[in-house]
Amino acid sequence: MQMAAFVGSAALGCGEVRARAASARTAPAAGRRTSRRAAAALSMVTSAKPSRKMSTETSPVTLTRFIIEEGMENADLIHLKDMENLMAAIALACKKISSLVARAGLSNLTGLEEGGGSINVQGEEQKKLDVLSNEVLKNALRFSGKMGIMASEEEDKPVLVDELTSGSYIAVFDPLDGSSNIDANIATGTIFGIFEDNAECLTQDWEDRIEERELQCMYGTMQPGTNLVASGYCLYSSACMLVLTFGNGVHGFTLDPTIGEFLLTHYDMKIPEDGKIYSFNEANEANWDPVMRDMLSRWKERGYSSRYIGSMVGDVHRTLMYGGIFGYPGDKKNKTGKLRLLYEAAPMSHIIEQAGGVSTTGTERIMDLNPQAVHQRVPVILGSKNLVNEVVEAYKQAK
Structure with missing residues (x-):
């Protein structure tokens, strides 16, 4: 009986708070005074919606959520819908590369590829992780369903994605920047850019060799930076951080290893006008x-x-x-x-x-x-x- 009375009293109290909060929202400005209790209730109601500009324990802003909401708010950025798949692929590759870098010393991934006998197109000796990171990023992008052509620091020529899994974008990337620092455990990273591509530059297969006509078509897709629809880098250091832009500001996402997601931690990053x-x-x-x-x-x-x-x-x-x-x-x-x-x-x-x-x-x-x-x-x-x-x-x- 006492419990019932307590519940009824509690219910009445909640109803009273809601009523007062509603009254405070609808009352005219003149001739009304809002009690402190009602004001507090109103504050709770109006602040209940979490801001998407920051991640919280109860409402983390994931990379995917951020891209979806940016697309809803920026109808002029028509490529953002496609970026969901592409960024999911890049984020996956970055997580994998971050893991490889962190475990390089344990997995015998330090040192040169094939005992130092492998040289890339730049005339540079390839590290084991250079080669592995390149394959990780290529395969992630290939199966995104949005990629037509890829150009990498580690590849002599651009690579065409087979028609069955291809799309209309071109990715350019350095899969592991600073790889010479790997053995010393110094910060490294991945750099990438995304262009819109000419859909006519497609082949039938995932080929190592392509026809001269197709090669000319690929080289014709090389574009100035002003044509980039997205750019970013992933930093592998004390934390794994993904920084990117879709042409509407720069935003930073930090990998939360407990849930395996990149969460928004740096919204609308600005570089100081001066520095020392x-x-x-x-x-x-x-x-x-x-x-x-x-x-x-x-x-x-x-x-x-x-x-x-x-x-x-x-x-x-x-x-x-x-x-x-x-x-x-x-x-x-x-x-x-x-x-x-x-x-x-x-x-x-x-x-x-x-x-x-x-x-x-x-x-x-x-x-x-x-x-x-x-x-x-x-x-x-x-x-x-x-x-x-x-x-x-x-x-x-x-x-």
Whole structure:
């Protein structure tokens, strides 16, 4: 009996709170006073809807949920629907590569491929993880159902996806940037960019050899960075973090290993307009042109800090987070620079520009460059707007 009375009293109390909350929402502004209890109830009602801008324990914003909601809010970004499948494939590949990197020392995956006898198209010795990461990413993209062509740092020529599993997009990627750091357990990453493709560039099979006509068609799909519909990188470090843009800002997702999902942790990332960190390989200073040597002297005179990992993903991520400037300029040994335009410089420039930064060769905007070859190299200088624009201005004055 006492329990029934208690339940009835509790029910009446809840009903009273709801009634007061409703009254508070509908009452005219004049002549009404809302009690503290009703105001608190109203606050609970109006704050019940979780914000999608952040992940919480009870309402995590997964990568898939984020893409769906972005598509609903940005009807002009018609490619976002297709991005659900593509990003799911890339996220899966990143999880697998992250696991391989973390267990490399335990699984005998450190060191060179085939005892050092394997050389990629760049003339670089391939690490075991270079080869394995390339296959992981290729297969994940192949079975996404959205991919037509793939171009990788580890492949001599672009690869066409067979017609049965192909789609209308082209992916360009460096499957494991900074792989020379693997044995030392230093940060590495994956870089990727997605273009819309010409659907006529399809073959019947998953082929190693293709006809000259098809090869010309593939090379015809090489496009400037301004045509990218999505770009991103996955950082393998103390945490596994996926940073990407669909052309409407930059967003960061951190892998939660307890549930195996990338969760939104950094919404609408912005690079500071200024910074006091420069990230260049100063060992090459003697081979730089006078403009870059002068800029380095200026940074040192201002007391800027030097931070250089040797992994583009790691260095660019730090620059994005803290501000500053990153670069690998051309020099006497590498006049066109060292970084590849199609699958390193362009996607990273896309991200930096979407975050409010600037990216240049020193004299040209990287996003405007039209690749003349799959593995074309370009000088790269990117980062905080004020610092990079100072370099651009210095090159103008040097002419």
